[in-house]
Amino acid sequence: MTKAAARRIRDNDGPPVTKKKKKKKTSLARVDKMTKAGRRIRDHDGPPETKKKKKKKRSLARVDKMTKAGRRIGNSDGQADEITFAIFEPDTTQSEAKLGRVCDVVESATEESSDPPSSPVYEPYIPDELAADRVARSAFKHAKAKYKAEQARLADLFTMDRWHDPSSCLFNDRGLLSIRELTRDAILLAAKSIILLSSFLGNQQLNKCCGLWFQRDDQRKTALVLTSAHLIRKNDLNQWKRQWTGEYHHNAKVIVHLLDNTTTLGHLIYLQEHYEIAIYEVQVDKPVHLPTFNDRVHSGQDVFRLGRDADLDIKITHGNLAYNSPSGYERCHYMYFLRDASSLKLLHDDGGPIIDLEGKVVGLVNNQINETFVPSSILHKCLDFWRRFNCMPRLHLGMTFSPIKFLNPICIERMTRKHNIDSGLIVEQISKESHAEKIGIRKGDVIESFNGKHISTTIELESMLIDICWDHFDQGKKLNTEKDVSVKIFDATKLCPRTRNLTVIVSDCGEDIVKGAYPIMGEEALSVL
Numbered sequence: 001m002t003k004a005a006a007r008r009i010r011d012n013d014g015p016p017v018t019k020k021k022k023k024k025k026t027s028l029a030r031v032d033k034m035t036k037a038g039r040r041i042r043d044h045d046g047p048p049e050t051k052k053k054k055k056k057k058r059s060l061a062r063v064d065k066m067t068k069a070g071r072r073i074g075n076s077d078g079q080a081d082e083i084t085f086a087i088f089e090p091d092t093t094q095s096e097a098k099l100g101r102v103c104d105v106v107e108s109a110t111e112e113s114s115d116p117p118s119s120p121v122y123e124p125y126i127p128d129e130l131a132a133d134r135v136a137r138s139a140f141k142h143a144k145a146k147y148k149a150e151q152a153r154l155a156d157l158f159t160m161d162r163w164h165d166p167s168s169c170l171f172n173d174r175g176l177l178s179i180r181e182l183t184r185d186a187i188l189l190a191a192k193s194i195i196l197l198s199s200f201l202g203n204q205q206l207n208k209c210c211g212l213w214f215q216r217d218d219q220r221k222t223a224l225v226l227t228s229a230h231l232i233r234k235n236d237l238n239q240w241k242r243q244w245t246g247e248y249h250h251n252a253k254v255i256v257h258l259l260d261n262t263t264t265l266g267h268l269i270y271l272q273e274h275y276e277i278a279i280y281e282v283q284v285d286k287p288v289h290l291p292t293f294n295d296r297v298h299s300g301q302d303v304f305r306l307g308r309d310a311d312l313d314i315k316i317t318h319g320n321l322a323y324n325s326p327s328g329y330e331r332c333h334y335m336y337f338l339r340d341a342s343s344l345k346l347l348h349d350d351g352g353p354i355i356d357l358e359g360k361v362v363g364l365v366n367n368q369i370n371e372t373f374v375p376s377s378i379l380h381k382c383l384d385f386w387r388r389f390n391c392m393p394r395l396h397l398g399m400t401f402s403p404i405k406f407l408n409p410i411c412i413e414r415m416t417r418k419h420n421i422d423s424g425l426i427v428e429q430i431s432k433e434s435h436a437e438k439i440g441i442r443k444g445d446v447i448e449s450f451n452g453k454h455i456s457t458t459i460e461l462e463s464m465l466i467d468i469c470w471d472h473f474d475q476g477k478k479l480n481t482e483k484d485v486s487v488k489i490f491d492a493t494k495l496c497p498r499t500r501n502l503t504v505i506v507s508d509c510g511e512d513i514v515k516g517a518y519p520i521m522g523e524e525a526l527s528v529l
Contacts, residue, residue: 085387086193086214086290088380089360121150176318179302179357186359187304187316192289194352196257196308197266197280199231199249206252207231210307210352211280212361213288214383222281223288225256225266226379227351228366229276232268248273256282257312272392273510275333275374275382276366291353294360295377297335299323303356305337305365305373307349315349321362323457325402332401332458334372335363375459381466389473395465395483395504396511398434401425401447403457421490423456424448432516439500446490448497472506481506 124143130136176183193213199206211227231254234247254266266280300320307315319339326334337354354363354373363373382392404412404424416422424446430437441447448454451468455461472483487502 083215083217083219084290085383086212086293088293088295088376088383090295090380121147121154123147182357183304186355186357187306187314189359190291190306190353190355190361191314192259193291194306194308194314195225195259196310196312197225197227197231197351198255198257200253200255201249206249207233208310209350210365211256212351212353212364213290216284216288216290218287221284223284224269225280225282226364226383227278227280228364229271229273229278230350230366231278232271254280256280257308258284259312260286261312270386270390270392272382272508274331274394274508275378275392276331277364277374277379277382277392279386292360293376293380294356294358294362295375295380297321297356297362297375297377301356301362303337303354303362305339305349305352305354307352307365317349321354323403323406323459325406326400326458330370330372333374333378333462334366335375335459337363337365337371337373339371378459378462378466381463385466385469385473391479391508393466393469393473393479393506393508394462394511395468395485396507397465397502397504398431398436398511398513399427399441399447400429400513401458401461402428404446405456419490419495421446423454424490425455425458425461429513430516431512432514434514435503437516439502440491441487441489441500441502442491442493444492446492447487448490449488451486452488469506477506479506479508 124140124147126133126136126140195211195213196208197211198208207230209228209231211225211231213223214226215224217223229248232249232252234249248271250268250271254268256264256266258264264282264284266282268278269281270279272278299322303319303321305317305319307317309315317339319337322336322338324334324336326332350365350367352365353361354365356362361376363375364379365371365373367373386392402425404415404422404426412422427441427443427445427447430441430443450461450464453464455464468483468485472481477483482503483506485502485504486499488497488499490497
C-alpha cells in the first residue's frame with residue numbers, strides 16, 4: 001500500500017481530490033468554522049463573562065421578565081388568564097413606536113340605511129322679475145325661515161360643531177408647526193386610554209381627576225385605572241402646599257366617566273400616599289385601550305400634558321420636561337412640567353398623562369398646582385411591585401434633599417474648588433427625632449452614597465430605594481420592618497467625610513417630615529430677659 005493510500009484511509013479522505021475540489025472543501029470548512037463561531041456567540045458559549053457583565057445580564061433578564069409578566073398573568077392551574085397590562089418600555093431596551101403597544105381593534109358591521117337621502121339644502125332667492133310680487137315675497141319669507149332652521153340643524157351635527165371648539169395650542173401656536181402632524185397622531189393615540197373620574201362625599205362633589213387604563217381582565221370584564229390620589233384627598237388647596245401627607249377619604253364615592261358618555265362606579269383597591277397614586281377597579285363591557293409607557297426621558301424634551309374637561313373633551317398643553325430640586329413639601333421623585341408661557345394652567349388634569357411625540361406615556365400628573373408629575377420609570381417599578389407583592393413600599397429616610405447636579409454651575413465649581421465636592425445630595429430637612437438626626441446628620445451635609453452607590457439626583461435615589469425594597473422582599477421580609485443602609489456623609493460643618501449605618505423603615509405609607517421645634521418656658525424664658 002502506498003503512503004498516499006494509507007493517508008487517505010487514516011484521514012477518511014476517500015479518493016484523491018483535485019485542486020478545484022480542494023479549494024471548495026477549504027471554503028466549506030471555513031464557512032462551517034464561522035457558523036460554529038456564530039453559534040457560540042449567539043448561544044453565549046464564548047469565553048467566561050466578567051462579574052460586571054453577568055450582573056448586567058441578570059438585570060436585563062429581570063427587566064425583560066417583569067416586562068413580559070406585565071402582559072399576561074398565569075393562574076394557579078398554570079393556565080393564562082385573560083389579563084392584559086399596559087406595556088412599559090424600560091430605558092435599557094430599544095423598540096419602535098408601534099411594536100409592543102397594546103391596541104384594541106374592534107370590528108363592527110356597518111349597516112346601510114334603506115331610507116331615501118334627505119333633500120339638499122339650497123338658499124332661496126327671488127328672481128328680479130318677481131321682486132315686486134307680493135305672493136313671491138311671502139313665499140320667500142317662509143322659505144327663508146325654513147332655510148335658516150335647516151342651517152341651524154346642520155350646525156348641530158357632530159361633524160360641524162368644530163367651529164366652536166376651545167382653543168388648542170397645537171393649532172394656535174405657530175412654533176409647533178414643525179411637529180403638528182406628528183403630535184396630532186400621538187395625542188389621538190394616547191387619548192384612547194384617558195378617562196375622567198369624579199369623587200363625592202354624599203351628594204357633595206369632592207374633586208375631579210383624570211386617569212389611565214393600565215390593566216384589563218377580559219374574562220371578568222373589569223379594568224384597572226391608575227389616577228392621582230388627590231381624587232379623594234381633602235379638598236384644601238392651601239394644605240397641599242404645607243404638609244407632606246393629607247387626609248384621604250377612602251370611602252368616597254367615585255364615578256368613572258367612560259368615553260361613550262356612560263358612567264360607572266370605581267372601587268378603590270389600593271392607595272399609595274407617598275407616590276400619590278390610586279388604583280380603581282371598574283366594570284366594563286367593552287375592551288379598553290391600554291397605553292404604552294416609556295421610561296426614557298431627558299431634560300428639555302418636548303412633551304404634551306393631556307386631560308379631559310367636564311364634556312370629556314381632550315385638553316392639550318405643550319411644555320418641556322425638567323429635572324429640578326424639590327422644594328417645600330415636594331417629593332423626591334417629582335419631575336417638572338414647564339408649560340409654554342402662553343398656555344393656561346389647566347384644572348382637573350391630575351392623573352392625566354405626560355406624553356412624548358410618539359404618544360407614549362412618560363409620566364403621570366400628580367399635582368396640577370405645582371405642575372409636577374411622577375416619571376414612568378418610577379411608576380414602572382411601583383406597579384411591578386404591586387403586581388407581585390400587592391404593595392408599593394419605599395424606605396423612609398427621614399430626610400429631604402437637593403441635588404448638587406442642578407445647582408448653578410458657579411456654586412458647583414466653588415464646592416469642587418474648595419472642598420472637592422461636585423456631586424451628591426444636600427440635606428435640606430431632617431425629621432425630628434429620626435434615626436438620621438440621632439446619628440448626627442444635619443442640614444447642609446452632603447450624602448455622597450447609599451450602600452456604596454453614588455447618587456446624583458433625587459429620582460436616582462427614589463429608584464434605588466425601591467430596588468433595596470425588592471431585595472428586602474425577596475429575602476422574605478415584610479412591610480413596617482427596619483433595614484440598615486450604609487450612608488457616606490460629608491460633614492459640612494467639620495469639613496470631613498464619615499460613614500454611618502442608617503436604620504430606616506420599609507413602608508408603603510406616606511412619610512411625614514416633622515419639623516424640629518421646642519417651646520420656650522420657665523427659667524429658659526427668664527434667662528433671656
